[in-house]
Amino acid sequence: MNFSKTLPALYVLSAICATSVAAAEKSLVDYFLPMEPQAPLVSEGIWGDPNVLPRDIKNGLEDPEMTRFCYWDGGVVKDDDGRFHLYASRWDQSLSHSEGWHLGSKGIHAVSNDIMGPYVDEGLAYPQWREGMGHNVMGLRMHDGRYAIVTSEITHGEVFVSDSPDGPFELLGQIKWDANGFDPGLARYNQNGRMSNVKILLRPDGKYMIIARSTAPMLSEDGILGPYKIMGDRVYRNYPELPQEKNEDPTVWYSGGLYHIVYNHWPSKTSHHFTSEDGINDWKYRGIAFKKDETKIFRYKDGTINDWTYVERPTAVVEDGHVSHFLFSVIDVGKGQDRANDRHGSKIVVVPFDGVAFDRDMQSRISRESTNQ
Structure with missing residues (x-):
């Protein structure tokens, strides 16, 4: 055997294997990209504790002077003209966070020419229905091409539709569900029969x-x-090592031939990632998606970091078959510290994501698992 020729080949093979294993060990958080500011980062004249300053007030949706609204939730839909529509919730900043989300939350529509923002609040999305009441608000494009807005948590789970992304949105009806032999509590969140955290795929x-x-x-x-x-x-039921209670805020998407779910365990501020090949069976745990106290995903290209105290409501945005961005609802202080008419509040942040690399590496991981079975 000619070892002088064989050894270099072995080194190349070893390097390829090492690269493959490294890719397999990456988790979802490794695919978040630095944010490109839509405007210069600022600290003066805007709300927020020092941990979220300086920041780009043109990213996502916020009221930078905190004179009107706090924002939460959100789902982005791109229209046929290339505009981006954000359907989200807001409440008057004269309410504390603890009051606002369930006493004053309303569904709204905002628009931007860039997915990163800034989004301009166009007002209530369906003002004719219960004065626009809505929370856990998300938007989507239906199979028939119409636009839809969904609300739950403080409502029972309603769907509003329109032929135009700008509305007007009319109530289509309330979501119906069939326990199908399972615990009805899996569909409704409380004794009032309301659904909660509804995401439709x-x-x-x-x-x-x-x-x-x-x-x-x-x-x-x-x-x-x-x-x-x-x-x-x-x-997560088949993973007893994971917390079985106090989980919320799931997002769901399909990309790279897999269904994905990321949800948040709010006491530990930890989000977990699962995948399934058919979206119904054999959900496999893929590790921690991100952990607030350990991973800093709100990083700008110059290295500046915004360390939001609460990071919730993750929502994946899929474009051309891959996740391109995530939306997050964030707040600068503990929720109980955000009081009425103060300089604290919440906003919606948009973070870019390398979904092409993520799907490529996930497929390599699935292929390797199939080979090892």
Whole structure:
């Protein structure tokens, strides 16, 4: 054997294997990209504790002087003209955070020419219905091309639709669900029968899928209102080492041939990542998506970091088959410290994400797992 020729080849093979293993060990947080400021970072004349200063007030949606509104939730929809529509919730800053989210929260529509922002608040999305009441607000484009807004948590789980992303949005109806032999509590959050944290996904097979607060997959073959059949238990149920309570804020998306769920365990400020090949069965744990006290995802290209105290409501934005950005609802202090008419508050931040590399590495990981079975 000619070892002088064989050894270099072995070194190359070893390097390829090492690269593959390194990719397999990466978690979702490793694919967040630095934020490109939409305007110079500022500290003067805006709200917020020093941990979120300086910042780009043109990123996402906020009231920089905190004279009117606090913002929360949100889902972005791109229209046929290339504009970006953010459907979210807001409440008057004269309310504390603890009061605002459930006593004064309303569904709104904002628009931007750039996915990163700035988004201009265009007002209430459906003012004719209960004075615009809404929370856990998200938007999507339906299979038939119409635009839809969903609200839950302080409402029962309603869907509003329009032929135009600018509205007017009219109530289509309330989401229906079928326990299908499972615990009804997987669909509704409380004794009032309300749904919570509802995210609706358009599946590539033409069906609609809901992932709500419980993370249990629910499937509709009869349109966006359902009925949605509960198809399984909580995705983390088979992982007793993970917290089984106080989980919330799931987001769901389909990319790279996989269904993904990321949800938040709020006491530890830790978000967890799961995948499934069919979106119903065999949800596999893929590790910590991000952990507030350990990972800093709100980083600008110059190295400046905004360290938001609470990071919640993650929402994936899929463009051209891959996640391009995540939305987050953030607040600069503890929720109980955000009081009425003060200099604290919340906003929606947009963070870029390398979804192409993420899907490529996930596919390599799935292929390697199949080979090892």
